[in-house]
Amino acid sequence: MSDIVLKAEKLTKHYGGVHALEGADFEIRKGECVAIMGDNGAGKSTFVRQITAVERRTSGKVWFDGNYVDFQDPLEAREAGIETVFQNLALADHLNVPDNLFLGRELIKFKLGPFSILDYKAMREATLEGLKKTGVKIPNISNSIQNMSGGQRQCVAIARTATFKSKLIIMDEPTAALGVQETAQVENIVRTLKEHSEPVILISHNMRQVMDLCDRIVVFRRGRIVANLNKTETDGQDVVAYITGAKTQPQFEVEAAA
Amino acid sequence: MLRGGLAVAARGETYLSVLVEVTSMAATTHGIGGLTFDPKKRELPPELGVALALVLIVVVFEVLGRLLMGDSFLFNTREGASGFLNTARLEIIILQVSIIGIIAIGVTQVIITGGIDLSSGSIVGATAMIAMSFAQAGDIYGNPNTRAVFIDAGLVDLPLIVPLIVGAVCGIVAGGINGLLIAYTKIPPFIATLGMMVTARGVAKWWTRGQPVSFPTESYAAIGLGLMPVFIFAVIAIIFALALKYTIYGKHTYAIGSNEAAARMSGIKVARHKVLVYTIAGLLAAVAAIVLSAKNLTAQAGMGMMYELDAIAMAVIGGVSLSGGRGSILGTVLGALIFGVIISGFTFLRLDAYYQEMVKGAIIVGAVVLDQWRQRYGASKA
Structure with a gap:
């Protein structure tokens, strides 16, 4: 139990009459990379939004880092150690790399309310440290990020999660908008994170990527979890069968039929 | 490197x-x-381009002056006057832009957040009227000042601090209302501040039913004396240049203008920050009102008319991007100087004021076009 980072029990989200997520049981252990797969509208992003408190869950329980949690807003979830990399980049184009990494949680030298003095040096050093940890190469971190490539920007977004004492990193289709080489670079970062035994939840449509990076695959279909597969015991064909509805694992059968 | x-x-x-x-x-x-x-x-700092433009404009006036007027624009050619440069002209250039420059510093911050403030000119008018009415002398050359607004209540010859606080409150209230409207009703800044522009002008006229307010106390008049406005402009410019660069306030101001959604997702309290930025802009408009009324020794309901547009123009010429996220106080100060040089240069060349306005308009549009180009090509360069 102690190495379980996140545990969700009967997590449910209804939007009015729409049952976007129904009774999802999920857990992820330290050092594990779990993929969440499923068709569009299967409930993947909804699931993430409940965990990160972007939305309030209809019912269900969540434990994080050993404690029962009920985050009020995304900031609270983030402060607890859940870092999210969004599909659309949540970066400020005109700011440079350290500014983006520390956006909203700047280090300060001297506290003075909104006019607190920034500690540029410390932020710069922590940025270099974070980039090192993720293996992100950026020639000049004091350049504003607007002229960087999509891959570099996504890497900055991921490095942001690694710069802080994150306990769980969630990536919502981090390579959906990237080219082949950029995708490879982002995948390398995920590997580096795994080497540091950081738990990662990866939402992806890319079967090769999932098979390359993840240890376990959880399949969502119509708001329910229909399979929980170890990578070693499955293959692409098998996963697709679960995604499309050709197969459902027996332990999820009852609920899916209901 | x-x-x-x-x-x-x-x-x-x-x-x-x-x-x-x-x-x-x-x-x-x-x-x-x-x-x-x-x-x-x-990327080269945009301020560099603005500084170059400033130098270029000065050179153009210098050359035209030598050719057409047989006189120097920049250098001292007066008999008996000492010094290398024409300091009298330089002083006038800075003095005439320093009051609108104070407004422009507030407007710059608003524009960096991606907003706009059309109300500053009217806030100047309303604040000048209200603050001045608390700064009136009770006695003019030995005669009682019977036209003082609060003469019946005996509110004349008040200590300087009273009109200063009253003025500051005016600016803070007006700017705060702007900010609250924009942050919490989500109406476009253009509309919110347009409303304030009309309302504040109304307040300025209503305050004394259109009567000008004159004869300030000596201590109040001292605020606008000599190069005092330039000094106040410089101090305010330095304070906010530092605040934008070195404080959380500045970082969040840029972040909101650059990507508001990202700022919100990062936990920045966007609404609260906007209220603060618009309030500061209102406060700076009030400071400008106090300096202006002190300098003119009178306040009139029409004061500050169109100042908002001049202030926006100074910021835009100084490289502040109307789409938010970019710009600096240094840029705006340079933009203000360009403004001053052009006005002074036209006067120097004895061109009519009509031409000044025509050229001013062209320069504003040109600066925005330049900014658009910079964004388009700046982004595609990568």
Whole structure:
């Protein structure tokens, strides 16, 4: 139990009459990379939004880092150690790399309310440290990020999660908008994170990527979890069968039929 | 220039190669995913372009002056006057832009957040009227000042602090209402501040039913005396230049203008910050009102008319991007100086004021076009 980072029990989200997520049981252990797969509208992003408190869950329980949690807003979830990399980049184009990494949680030298003095040096050093940890190469971190490539920007977004004492990193289709080489670079970062035994939840449509990076695959279909597969015991064909509805694992059968 | 050591790599061997690559003055460095990324292609600070434009404009007036007027624009040619430069002209240039310059510093911050403030000119009018009415002398050359607004209540010859506080409150209230409207009703800043523009002008006229308010106390008049406005402008410019660069306030101001959604997702309290920025803009408009009314020794309901547009123009000329996220106080100060030089230059060349306005309009549009180009080509360069 102690190495379980996140545990969700009967997590449910209804939007009015729409049952976007129904009774999802999920857990992820330290050092594990779990993929969440499923068709569009299967409930993947909804699931993430409940965990990160972007939305309030209809019912269900969540434990994080050993404690029962009920985050009020995304900031609270983030402060607890859940870092999210969004599909659309949540970066400020005109700011440079350290500014983006520390956006909203700047280090300060001297506290003075909104006019607190920034500690540029410390932020710069922590940025270099974070980039090192993720293996992100950026020639000049004091350049504003607007002229960087999509891959570099996504890497900055991921490095942001690694710069802080994150306990769980969630990536919502981090390579959906990237080219082949950029995708490879982002995948390398995920590997580096795994080497540091950081738990990662990866939402992806890319079967090769999932098979390359993840240890376990959880399949969502119509708001329910229909399979929980170890990578070693499955293959692409098998996963697709679960995604499309050709197969459902027996332990999820009852609920899916209901 | 070559900060090769910044290239960070997880694996030691690539670190070395990157280091070598960058320090050996390679034209490009391979960034992530093998994409080339030139670290030396550091965007030049936009202020540099503005400063160059300022120098260029001065040179043009200097040349035209020598050719057409047989006189120097910049240098001292007066008999008996000492000094190398024409300091009298320089003083006038700075003095005439310093009051609108104070407004422009507030407007700059609003524009950096991606907003706009059309109300500052009217806030100047309303604040000047209200503050001045608390700054009136009770006695003019031995005669009682019977036209003082609060003469019946005996509110004349008040200590300086009273009109200052009253003025500041006016600015804070007006700016605060702007900010609250924009942050919490989500109406466009253009509309909210347009409403304030009309309302504040109404307040300015209603306050004394259109009567001008004159004869301030000596201490109040001292605020606008001589080069005092320039000094106040400089102090305020320095304070906010530092605040934008070195404080959380500044960082969040840029972040909101750059990507409001990202700022919100990062936990920045966007609404609260906007209220603060608009309130500061209102406060600075009030400061300008106090300086202006002190300098003119009178306040009139029409004061500050169109100042909002001049202030926006100064910011835009100074490289502040109307789409938010970019610009600086230094840029705005340079923009204000360009403004002053042009007005002074036209006077120097004895051209009519009509031409000044025509050229001013063209320059404002030109600056925005330039900003659009900079954004388009700046972004596609990568």
